[in-house]
Amino acid sequence: MLDNNVLYEKVKNILYSLTGITLAQNKDIMISNRLHKLKRNANYTGEIEDLLKAIENGSYTMEFINSFTTNKTHFFREDFHFTDLKNRVLVDHAKKGQEIKMYCSASSTGEEPYSMAMTVLEAQEELGKKINASILATDIDTNVLQYAANGIYRYSKSSKEFPEWIKPQKYFKKRVKKNLASEEILIKVKPELQKMITFQVNNLNDSSYPFEKNYFDVIFCRNVLIYFSSTDQNKILKKLFSHLKMDGTLYLGHSENPHDLINYVQRAGQNIFIKKKELS
Ligand SMILES: C[S@@+](CC[C@H](N)C(=O)[O-])C[C@H]1O[C@@H](n2cnc3c(N)ncnc32)[C@H](O)[C@@H]1O
Structure with missing residues (x-):
């Protein structure tokens, strides 16, 4: 049997080679929990060492990836990005009457791309003008993509997920699921939001992405990026940037930074960057 340190090092190497995710030193408990999850997901009853060997030989890779990603997200996370999208980017596009193409590059269970779609419909209503929008939403985890495509979420009345300018009842159908002990409120996204979004697998760590260059007006x-080494974050940003149109907007998370893109963008708000130059 492999010593735990050797086992965890092997897991980290496999995870890095399949996803680019770099796990910090103090993640032993997390790795141990995720290995249990992996065995369950893969329906594997043998020894973990044998399962890891099988993964190295190309089996169970999807189950491995899906067990090791961290998918925490919520509707309108960092809501000032959606306010900027509505009040600046969408106003501009509506004025020009152009279609807006948006990319959500780590969409997890879907709350982020659905928030983008709700923002489009709100802008449309405020401006009294039809906005043609398409959203490509990708993730490396096939389970979360399936969840996102289904569009059914748990809803808590006390939830502060939605900003004041969003009335969830406009965009979701409520379903109450009752069982003996409790009552659960589920909400299902309405088809007009789903129609705007295409869900697809994409590994940000791949050497190139299957989209046209200078294609998107907006990239989330x-x-x-926080799951990658600094070198890999920079590489991913450069690839994403090549798919962003000139004057297009890149939104990054609260603790992420634009690395080498800094000289090619103009800052438009907290972690909001407008493309001003092609990378040389
Ligand atoms: C913490 S969630 C963030 C979701 C959302 N962007 C947000 O801000 O709320 C990170 C997501 O990145 C995905 N991810 C991790 N590594 C990836 C990779 N190499 N390529 C694409 N997605 C990846 C995970 O599966 C997970 O769903």
């Missing part, structure tokens, strides 16, 4: 890359 939030709370995912």
Whole structure:
């Protein structure tokens, strides 16, 4: 049997090679919990060492990736980004009458791209003008993509997830699920939001992405770079930047920074960057 330190080092190496995610030194408990999750997800009853060998040989990779990603998210997370999207970017696009193409590059269970879609519909109503918008939402985790495509969420009345300018009842159908002990409120996103979004797998760590260059007007890359080394964050940002149009907007998470892009962008708010120059 492998010593735990050797086992965890092996896990870290596999995780890095499949996803680019770098785990810090103090993550032993997390790794141990995720290994249990992996065995359950893979329905594997043998020894963990044998499962890891199988993964190194190309089996169970999806189950491995899905067990090791961290998917924490919520609707309108860092809501000032959606306010900027509505009041600046969408106003500008509506004026020009142009279609807006948006990319959500680590969409997790879908709350982020659905928040983008709700923002479009709010802007449309405020401006009294139709805005043609499409949203590509990708993640490396196939489970969360499936969850996102289903569009069903738990709702708590005390939830502060929605900003004042969003009335959730406009965008969700409420379903109450009763069982003996409790009552659970589920909300399902309405088809007009779902129609705007395409969910697809993409690994940000791949050497290139399957989209056209200079294609997107808006890219959300939030709370995912933190899982990568500084060198890999920079590489991912440069790849994403090549798919952003000139004058397009990049939104990063609260503790993320634009690395080498800093000389090619103009800051438009907290972790909001407008592309001003192509990378040389
Ligand atoms: C913490 S969630 C952030 C979700 C959302 N962007 C937000 O800000 O609320 C990070 C997401 O990044 C995804 N992820 C991790 N590594 C990835 C990779 N190499 N390529 C694409 N997505 C990845 C995870 O599966 C997870 O769903």
